[in-house]
Amino acid sequence: AQTVTQSQPEMSVQEAETVTLSCTYDTSENNYYLFWYKQPPSRQMILVIRQEAYKQQNATENRFSVNFQKAAKSFSLKISDSQLGDTAMYFCAFMGNTGNQFYFGTGTSLTVIP
Amino acid sequence: EPEVTQTPSHQVTQMGQEVILRCVPISNHLYFYWYRQILGQKVEFLVSFYNNEISEKSEIFDDQFSVERPDGSNFTLKIRSTKLEDSAMYFCASSRTGGAYSNQPQHFGDGTRLSIL
Numbered sequence: 004a005q006t007v008t009q010s011q012p013e014m015s016v017q018e019a020e021t022v023t024l025s026c027t028y029d030t031s032e033n034n035y036y037l038f039w040y041k042q043p044p045s046r047q048m049i050l051v052i053r054q055e056a057y058k059q060q061n062a063t064e065n066r067f068s069v070n071f072q073k074a075a076k077s078f079s080l081k082i083s084d085s086q087l088g089d090t091a092m093y094f095c096a097f098m099g100n101t102g103n104q105f106y107f108g109t110g111t112s113l114t115v116i117p
Numbered sequence: 118e119p120e121v122t123q124t125p126s127h128q129v130t131q132m133g134q135e136v137i138l139r140c141v142p143i144s145n146h147l148y149f150y151w152y153r154q155i156l157g158q159k160v161e162f163l164v165s166f167y168n169n170e171i172s173e174k175s176e177i178f179d180d181q182f183s184v185e186r187p188d189g190s191n192f193t194l195k196i197r198s199t200k201l202e203d204s205a206m207y208f209c210a211s212s213r214t215g216g217a218y219s220n221q222p223q224h225f226g227d228g229t230r231l232s233i234l
Contacts, residue, residue, distance in 0.1 A: 038222060048160075048208060048225030094160060103148060103173050103215045104162035105223060 009108035024080045026095030036098045037078045043091040119143040121226035138194045140209030148215030149192045152208040204233045
């Protein structure tokens, strides 16, 4: 079974600074997809970034980038130049090739401090 | 940008009653999902739906639950004879493609907070 672990329940960062959220996962599949979702206080789950396991290059989306270490089964999210609007719960999610469902981590609550 | 919409945002129901949670997926999406998030816990998969039938379901999705796409736009989750432990946030999601080898992300709605009294 797939498991996703986020070991940091809460984090904080000063505005304009950089923060890294960690995520590890366990799977026996060789090809799969990883995602980071953001859930602000408004509750909507918003896709932040995704990574395909067969791609070695780390995905980037503006201020968001990932450090994907396939051998270590690690998928961390780096947020650069943190903004107040980045305050949210962040969920790491895994999707394998064998089905449709996402497996989510327990989330990291990020607070950006002005 | 198109969105997944869910109604109501908050539903309060007496234990034992039936409840229907409604979702309107993004119009050109073909795969639909329900997830549940009990307060303070992780988001859990309930069911996926494609071509008018369930394609995958978790062990949480027992006979108490059912899904339906009654028309071309709505996707509903029905919970029969609700229990206290059904209290949670329920998220609907949709994606353009799905299943094996699909890398399309799922787009989530705002969720419906279900409170069972």
